[in-house]
Amino acid sequence: MILTLLHTQDDGSLPKAALETVSAAISLAQETGAELKVGIIGNDAAGAANAISACGASAFLTVSAPEVASPRYATDAAAAAALIKTSGAEIILAPGTSRFARCLPGAAFRAGAQADTHVVSVKAEGGKVVAQRWFYRQRILGSFTRNATPWLLMIDSGVYEPFSAAPGMAAATEAAVEFGTEQKTKFSGIEAPAADAQTIRPDAQLLFVAGAGWTKKQKDGQTHVGEAGSLIQGFLKLAKASLGSSKSIVDMQSEGQEALTFITHMNQVGQTGSTPRHAKGLSTCCHGEEPHVVGWRFINERRAVNLDPNCGWAQGKADVLYVADAFEVMSKVNEMLQA
C-alpha cells in the first residue's frame, strides 16, 4: 500500500510540491498495482482532499486539529506519525517542502519507518521500488532501494507534473492524534521581504547569478558597487528573474567589504547554498568554480558573462560563455528589455 502524505498551506490549498507528489504516487501505484491512500495535515485538510478526490485513492485520512494550523515540529511529527501508522502503508511519498523537511524524518522514526529525502525519481523495477537521489551535493547520482518498510520518500519539487483534475467529494476521515501536553514552541509568523525587494522567485524561468566580480575594481581602477546594484536589480525587475549568488559575494558583507547588501546567504547557490530549478540560468562575474556550479545541476540552459575566457564556465559547464564586461553587457540588456 502507498500513502501520499501531504500538507495544506495557510489558505487550505495544497502547495505545488504536494500536487507533484500526488502525480508520483499515482504513477507508482499504477506500476506496482498497490492500493493508494492519501493523508493530509493542516488547515481545511478535508477541503484539500476534495480538491484531489479524483486521484484514485481508496481512502483520505486527515488531521486538521488546531495544533497543526501552523508548522511546528512536535505537532506536525505527531500528526504525520499517526497518519503513517493508521494507513498501514509500506511506501509513503511526501513532498520535500520546508514544513515536511522539518518534521518527517522524525515522524518516520516514531512510526518505525525509514526516511530518504531529495528523491528525484521513484519507480517500480523488478518487483521493487527503486528511488534515485543525489549524493555529495549533486555530484553523484545514486539508485537504490531499501530492504525495510515502511519506507518514506520525500520527493524534490520540480520533478513531476502537478496533479490536476476537477475537484469532487472525498469521504475524508479525521485521524486521532495524541499531541501531548502544552507545546514549548509557538509559531510567531512568516518574515518575508517587501514584494518589490523579493529577489528569490522559485517559479521564475530565469536564474540570474551575480558573482564577486561585480564588486571588484573595474577598468578605471575603481569599484562601482552602486552601479552594479542598480544594474542587477534593474535586470531582475525587467526579466522577472530569480537572483542567485556565489558564496564569495555574500561573504564580503561579513568581512566588512563594500558589498551588494540586497544579496544574502539565502541567495547563495552551490555547495553551501541552494540548488534551484529554473529553465535557464545566466551567470555574471562568477568564475564557475565547481563548489558553485554544483548548485546549477537542475538549470537546463546555461549562459555566462565573464572576462576570463578560461574560467570554469568555458570548461563544459555552460552552453555559451560571453567573454565580455558584464557592466557593459547588462547595461545594454536592460536598455533592450526596457524598450
Next chain:
Amino acid sequence: MTNGFQIVVCGSLVPDPLQTLEPVSSPQGPGLKNETMLPSVLDPWAACALYEAANLAKQIPGSKVYLVSLGPKAKLQQLMMTVAQKVPFELVAVDGSASGFTDAQQVAEQLAAAIGAIPGLDKSRLLLFGGCSSASRDAGVTLQLIGERLGIQDQFTAVDELKVADDGSFTVKERIEGGRYQVSTCTGAPAVLAWATGSLPEPPNNPQVGMMNMRGVMPALMKARKAEVNTGAVAYAATEIPAQKRDTRIVKDTPAEEIAREIVEWIRR
C-alpha cells in the same frame, strides 16, 4: 539563564569541495575512489553551526560547546589541526566511516549514543546543533533522528538566526520557500537546531585556542569508540556521475550590444 547551555554540535568531515569525486563499488557498498587520500574539510553547514555555537557560548556564561564527530580517526586528527584553531570546544570522537553512502539511521544511533555518554550532560540545558544537511549524504535526516532518540520534541531546520532571552527562551528563524523565514519562539532547552549558514563569518585561526583545544583533542581521539556504520537497509543499484559536459560556445571580441541582443533573444525565447 543561570547555568548556561550545553551545546552539542554534530559535524564531521567531507571531501574538500574542490576535489573531483568518482564513485566506486565495493562489497561493502559504494564509496569514493581514493577516499582515504582525499583532502577533507569540516562539513560546511556543520561548520556554520559550530561557529554559531561558539558565539552563543561566549555570550552566555556557563555554556560549553562539544563537537561530536563520526569519522575515520586518522582523518579526524588531520581535520582537527585546522578546526581546533577556530573556536573553543571539547571533541567527542567516534571512529567510523564518514561516507555519504552510509545509512543515516545507523549514524544517528551511534551519534545519539556518543552524546548520551558525555559525562555530566544535562539534557535540560542541551542545545543540539548541526548542519541542516551534510555535503556528503545531503539528506537532512540525521539530526532529527538523534533528537528523537534523545527525546527532544522541539526541533528547527535550516536555521539562520537564534536569539536567546535572559530567561533562556529563544526566537528562531528558519528558512522556508521563496526566500522567507518562519519565526518561532521556544520556552527553552532542550532543542535541536539544524543550521543553514547563520550569519557569522569563518573565524580566523587562533593558535592559542588551537593549543587549548588540542589538549583535549588527542585524548578524545585516543579513546574514540569504534562504530560500525554501513549502508544499513539501503541496497544500492548504481552510483554514477552523469555525463553533463557541455560543448561550450565561447563568444569573444564581440561588441557588448551584440551580446546583449543575443541574451535578450534567448531570455525571451
